[in-house]
Amino acid sequence: MAHKYNVMIVDDAAMMRLYVSSFIQSLPDFKVVAQASNGQDALDKLETTPEVDLILLDIEMPVMDGLEFLRHAKLKTRAKICMLSSVTVQGSPHAAKARELGADGIVAKPSGTVSHDLEEKSGDELASVMRSLVAA
Amino acid sequence: MSDDMDEIWDLFADDGAQALDAMEAALLALQDGSAPDPSAEIGALFRAVHTFKGNARVLGLSTVENRAHLSEDLIGLVRDEGVALTADILDVLLLSCDTLRTMLEETAATRADVEPGPSETLTARLRDVIAQSTQPDGAGVPGSAPAKVAAIADALAALDTADDAAAPDADPAPAPAAPDETAAPAAALDAENAPPRLIDDPTYCEIFEDMARDTIARLADMCATDGPDMAGAAGRAADKLSYAARQMGLADWQAHIDPFVAKARGAGGVNADHIADLAAGLERLLAVGIGKGAAPVSEPEPDGSARGAAQTAVPEDWNDLPTDPVAACQPEPAPAPAPAEPAAPPAPKRMQDPAFVEIFDGMVTDTIARLGKLVEDADPETPARAARLADQLSYAAGQMGLETWQARLDPFVAQARAGDGDIPAAIQALRVDLGELKATWLRGSDALGTRDSADPAGECAGTGTDPVAAFPNSVPAKDSVPPVPTAVADDRGTAQMPGDMGHGAAPPTAARDTAGFLFEMQAFYPRISEIGLHYHDPNGQPEAKAQDDLCDGLAALAAAYGYVALDAAADTLRAARDAVSYRAAELGLFEALARIERVLPSVPGTDVMLPSRLLETWCADSVYDTLVQLRDTLDALKHADDRAARFADFERQMWLVHHACNHFRMETAAQLSMALLDLFSRVMVGNVAPDAMLLRIARGYVETLELVFDALEQGDTPDLANIDALFEAASTACFTSSGVVSARSIETRLNLPESFHRVLSPDSVRAAQAGIEDRMTFYIVRADLNRDQTKAEAFLDWLGLGRVRMITNVTVFTGDDVLFDFLLASRLDTTEIVEALAMIDPGGRDLELVQTLVSTLAEPPDPAVDHPEAPGTEPPLSSASIASTIEMIEMIGEMAAGQAMVQHMLSALSGRDLLLEMEMALRESGLDLPDPQVWRVLRDRVEDYGDRLVQVADAEAQLSEQVSWLQEAGVALRSRSAQALLQSLAAFVETRSRAMGREARLSSEGGELAMDQTILEEMRTHMRALLTMRLSDANPPTRYHVAIMREDDGVIITLEDNGGPLPDDQVVDEIAQDLALRSGSLRVSEPPTGGMRFHLMLPLNMMVLDGMIVRVADVSYVIPLDAIQGIQMCGRRDILNVSAEGHARMLRVSEAEHIPIHDLQGARRAHAADPRDPDERLYVIVRSAARHVALPVDELLGQQKVLLRPLRGVLSRMRGLTGIVLLAGGDVGMVLSVSRLEAA
Structure with a gap:
């Protein structure tokens, strides 16, 4: 079996976690090893799941938001960190801030359309970014 | 993925309900004031709506997302922008909550978006409230927020577009494909291809655990209440949990529950003991952990046997099990190979x-x-x-x-x-x-x-x-701490243990005396500035000792506080012995100090000068140089081999520009610099050249900022529209395998029709770019999806087959029909597309191939190269364009004067009776009149000619009006708000005083006035000179107040301060002389309340004036109509001589009133002394300040709209004049300054 990269999903929306994890499970080269509903939860889970290769990170979360977690994670794990932005603005202030803090990648959260192509439209970008990050 | 869609929709319903519950609870708590921490409540409120919006977005529920997004924006204003949470806002948010809940129920049931119509009222209310809240002077918005709230207002406009664009998506939305339930068991046979087990998913485990606990609690309640339907209810609850266990693959749970369910359904039923047993068993299973009691199974075979058992190994040592049931569900991660170290990121700070x-x-x-x-x-x-x-x-x-x-x-x-x-x-x-x-x-x-x-x-x-x-x-050993050089340090006591972040030094500590350091630093700023000024003075160099002393002081302070970066910066400053290196060292010092400021645990009071502000000021002062360097760096980035080094330059220069933008509080421009830095960073990670599009945005950014800073330098209001446009371009840019692509480049490459402009989302851009790279052909297919549901579904199914790729679609309104234009990409040729459409719609009524678009792989031309100014954008007025507008307006003024003359001549011609003139001429010449028949023919022709002349005069009058309008419009184009001048003066005082180590403020009034920018520019020059003089005084004022007033013929600007008396200063004389050359004046006085007062007057110019033209001797004067109080004929008897010399005379205008006479030609033409004066003479009575003055004139020539122009050359020395104008016929008229008329 081909090697799979370990992914942690950090998002306070359970539906988003499910959506993203379901998508990742359809990828041959990734697997979800942890999910967290906020930054503090993610820090705790990093303690028990240290071998994470990639963290998909939401920004707006209770308890500890994504930017705050990013600071911790940059020091506490070698995992690549990809921000899941709720706006499709790569040059947004949030993105710039995340970049400044050391985010390795930024990708828009998926958005569906009438044309049934949830995977095709948003998944391609996510998969592409994920692969480029772990390959770097 | 499709297998999970049911679960996703279920979660959407559950999560959504929770989010809306949280939203409602927060709103109610905020409404009745019961929220213990309102800001935390607002944060929770924001996140609830944010989550709801994100979930709707995932499922493509555009209308729901749009409404939630508006609500989120409104809450964001409260959370982030300081907008007060009013009853209005709470009301509309509660309405929004109710509406979203209705939408949630509907979408969860139909799995399709809702109709936008029913929620339009909510949308309108939300927008209204947001608009009210984003008014710059709105009650709830603090002064610092307008840029952000304006950005949100802009975003609302974008939402409008998105809403419209989303409509076609929403209407025909089919339900996502139902999961193929029969396919799952078959796939499960193949271990390699087995679908992911739910038991491996902690989310499912969490959900299942919650369900189990809930079921146990309900079973316990049933036992306690012993209701009539206890057995049925228990059976149903157990059956539901059994179903969930089956979905999870938990055979042990099923084995425990199913017998109970069977018994409950059977004739014997179940009693309270059975229920209690079941509950106890479930408790035990929970205690063991979900999935740990027995091997989980996959979906059972149709015959009921379980397959895929024993897939989860039972740990040998149960004590090693994680106590967290969720963690227990997580598979042990496979060891991953150590990923390669990432390429060095662009120097994170x-x-x-x-x-x-x-x-x-x-x-x-x-x-x-x-x-x-x-x-x-x-x-x-x-x-x-x-x-x-x-x-x-x-x-x-x-x-x-x-x-x-x-x-x-x-x-x-x-x-x-x-x-x-x-x-x-x-x-x-x-x-x-x-x-x-x-x-x-x-x-x-x-x-x-x-x-x-x-x-x-x-x-x-x-x-x-x-x-x-x-x-x-x-604390460092005491003997290692040099003595702190000022009394402030002594007051502070022992030097604390700071560190220096710039050299990887100490962390901040709460004990650090931050105020002490910043206060002590303040003493150095004037000296730093003073030495810098010496270096820039061609006649003087600073004393080396002064510089060394300064650096010694800095080094001592650095040592006292342990700031190594400050020590290093002091060394660099010490080594700088020319203007350029000193300036660079100054920057390094401010940067080091700003870094220290950032890590200080708290910012002291506002009285302390912050290094970050000094850094911003430095960057603002040097921004032109930085922009020039940035332009060079951009060129180099495209070609250079040492791209990494160039990028480092780029990054640094962008930060400097960022600081400069912050100095002028241009938030969008500052954000754009960071956004561009972010975009370039991504490109540079791959060590490739930034593509044309990115460079174009960056060049546009540089060029626009040059114009913006130029406008600021001129005291003008900069046009930031292009910044917004560039920010939008940077925001919609997305990365593809070929680099950065924007919606605009796709529009150009595909030559998309107008209807598809500005509608491409980043996803669409990416899809279109992929289609272009794959050499696909693009088609626009017009579809009527409302007429025939079957065809509509067939068409949408065809889109989903993969033979065509949908890029986007737009709504088309044709009469009463609402159609959709789909932009598609495909490898199919035109014939194949037509055939495919014909298969779906044989009659061709509902589907039509409208256009075939052939893409080009070539990069669109770089407008930055070909057309320095981006099309469709209006650059702010530069110095050159200001000059050209003056020329243009003067030319229009000449046209207006010419028009007036032509009109006058035509009017005279059309008023003549040529027949009468001919008759008179013939009679005077002694000639006979022509035969009456001949005379009649002549009369007809002449009358016809006269009629035509009248028509021409009418047309000319119309043209004159238009030219007058053009003249006024041109003048309005040059008109600027005085606020820009006042703001720049306030900033000037603040920054200059700080640079000198002082604190001063400038207040103002009159900013609402508008006037020609030349006047504002002259004022700016004089005021800055005066302020510089006062700021440099040994006893400088700390308060300044500037008031601008406009009088009939001039602008008055008054500067008052609370400083000491004015020393003999050359500056005041120079300003007074300069103003005098422009027919202005400067008066200086010492108010009894203290301080100094400067009274500057500048005559108005470059304005359109309604004037009465009068002649005195052979000179034409123009008197502003507004100033004329009356015109009357007076004789000698009305003149009263009041001085022995006979020079001062009064005119009696009524029995009780005498007013002074001012002779425009001087005393030599005084009425009494000039025998040529007629007995009766015309006098124009004008209002001058608070009194009236009589002006004797020889003739009234008429009224005209004239363009007032400044006095130049020898005319500038004439007193009592405002300016000159061009009169009809080309004569020059002198415009009287009635407020400065000297009484005779």
Whole structure:
């Protein structure tokens, strides 16, 4: 079996976690090893799941938001960190801030359309970014 | 994915309901004031709506997303922008909550978006409230927020577009394909291809656990209440849980529950004991852990047998099970190969970030403690664990840029991994060294091996206590702290233990005396500035000793506080011995200070000058140079081999521009600089050249900022529209395999029709770019999806087959029909597309191929190269364009004068009776009149000619009106708000005073006035000269007040301050002389209340004036109509001589009133002294300030709209005049300044 990269999903929306994890499970080269509903939860889970290769990170979360977690994670794990932005603005202030803090990648959260192509439209970008990050 | 769609929709319903519950609860708590922490409540409110919006977005529910987005924006204004949470806002949000809940129920049931119509009222209300809240002077919006709230207002406009664009998506939305339930078991047979098991998913485990606990509680309630339908209810509850267990693959749970369900359904039923047994069994299963009691199974075979059993191994030691049931569900991660180290990121400034510093500090503390514990609990795993801890800290140190830490940690990691030598001793040594490193860090030195006798690490290592516990309060040895150079330091007491972030030094501590440092630094700023001014003075060089003294002082302060970066900056400043290097050293110093300021735990009061402000001011002063360098760097980035070095230049220059933008509070421009830096960073990670589009945006950014700063320099209001446009371009840019692509480039490459402009989302752009790269053909297909549902579904199904790729679609309104234009990409040729459409719609009524678009792979031309100004954008007026507008307006003024003359001549011609004139001429010449028949023919022709002449005169009158309008429009184009001048003066006072180590403020009034920019520019020059003079005074004012007033013929600007008396100063004389040359004046006075008052007057010019033209002797004068109080004929008897010389005369205008006479030609033409004066003469009575003045004139020539122009050359010395105008016929008229008429 081909090697799979370990992914942690950090998002306070359970539906988003499910959506993203379901998508990742359809990828041959990734697997979800942890999910967290906020930054503090993610820090705790990093303690028990240290071998994470990639963290998909939401920004707006209770308890500890994504930017705050990013600071911790940059020091506490070698995992690549990809921000899941709720706006499709790569040059947004949030993105710039995340970049400044050391985010390795930024990708828009998926958005569906009438044309049934949830995977095709948003998944391609996510998969592409994920692969480029772990390959770097 | 499709297998999960049911679950996703279910979660959407559950999550959505929870989010809306949270939203409602928060709103109600805020409404009745019961929220203990309103800001926390608002934060929760925001997140609830944000989550709801994101979920709707995932499912493509555009209308729902749109409404939630508006609500989120409104809450965002309250949370982030300081907008007050009013009853209005709470009401509309509660309405929004109710509406979203209705939408949730509907969408969860139909799995399609809702109709936008019913929620339009809510949308309108939300927009109204947001619009009210984003008014710049709105009650709820603080003055600092308008840029952000304006951005939100802009975003609303974008939402409008998105809403419209989403409509076609929403209407025909089919339900997502139902999961193929029969396919799942078959797929499960193949272990490799087995679908992911729900039991592996912690979310499912969480959900199942919640369900189980809920079921147990309900079963307990049933037993307690013993209701009539107890058995039925228990059976249903158990059956539901059994179903969930089956979905999860939990055979042990099913085995426990199913017999109960069967019994409950059977004739015998179940009683309370059965229910209690079931509940107890479920409790036991929960205690064991979900999935741990027995092997989970996959979906059962149709015959009921379980397959796929024993896929989860039962741990040998149950005590090793994680107590967290969720964690228990997580599969053991496979060891991943160490990923390659990432390419060096573009220098993250983590050492400048107090949060990073604090985290690292905590890690050091934690690591030392854990290493100590490892030594205490030594076992065979100790070396590996110690290696992991040290490795992790080394990694963190690397991230922080602390190389010396890594140099110490990495050898230990290698030793521990190899198990070489005495590992416990090595661990202890490492702990000591880590303590040493930290102590050194606190002293501001990164050198290793300079152990202090007071080293707490060494002390603790010996005693076994935690060595780091003492660090936050540790103080360097007293003799190592140089004396603090000012009294402030003495008051502060012992120098505290700061660190220097710029050299990887100390973390911030709460004990640091931040105010003391910043106060002490203030004493240096004027000296720094003064020496810099000397370097720029061609006639003078600063004294080397003064510079050395300054740097010595800085170094002493740096040593006292332990700021090594400040010490280094002082050294650089000391070495700078010319203007250029000194300026660069000055920047380095401000940067170092700004870094220190950022890590200080709290910002002192507003009275302290902040280094970050000085840095911004420095950057603003040098922004032109920076922009020039940036332009060169952009060119170099495209071609250079040493791209990394060039990018470093780019990054630095962008930061400098960022600071400059912040100086002028241009938030969008500052954000754009960071956004561009972000975009370039991504490109540079791949070490490739930025593509044309990115460079174009960046060049546009540079060019626009040059114009913006130019406008600011001129005291003008900059046009920031292009900044917004560039920000939008940067925001919609997205990355593809070929680089950065924007919606605009796709529009150009595909030559998309107008209807598809500005509608492409980043996803669409990416899809279109992929289609272009794959050499697909693009089609626009028009579809009527409302007429025939079957065809519509067939068409949408066809889109989903994969033979065509939908890029986007737009709504088309044709009469009463609402159609959709789909932009598609495909490898099919036109014929195949037509055939496919014909298969779906044989009659061709509902589907039509409208257009075939052939893409080009070529990059669109670079407008930055071909057309320096982006099309469709209006650059702000530059100096050159200002000059050209003056020329243009003057030319229009000449046209207007010419038109007036032509009109006058035509009017005279058309008023003539040519027949009468001919008859008179014939009679005077003694000639006979022509035959009556001949005369009649002549009369007809002449009358016809006269009629035509009248028509021409009418047309000319119309043209004159238009030219007058053009003239006024041109003048309005040059008109600017005085507010821009006042703001720039306030900023000038603030920054200059700070640069001199002082604090001064400028208040103002009259900003609402508008006037020609030339006047504003002249005022700016004079006011800055006056302010500079006053700011440089030995006893400088701390308060300034500027008032601008406009009179009939001039602008008055008054400057008052609270400073000392004015010394003899050349500046005032120079300004007075300069103003006099422009028919202006400067008066200086000392108000009795103290301070100084400067009264400047400048005549108006470049304005359109309604004037009465009068002639006095052979000179034409123009008197502003507004100033004329009356015109009357008076004789000698009305003249009263009131002085012995006969020069002062009064005119009696009524029995009770006499007013002074002012002779425009001077006293030599005084009425009494000039025998040529007629008995009766015309007098124009004008209002001058508070009194009336009579002007004797020879003739009234008429009224005309004229363009007032400034006096130039010898005319500028004439007093009593405002300017000159061009009169009809080309004559020049003098415009009287009635407020400055001198009474005769």
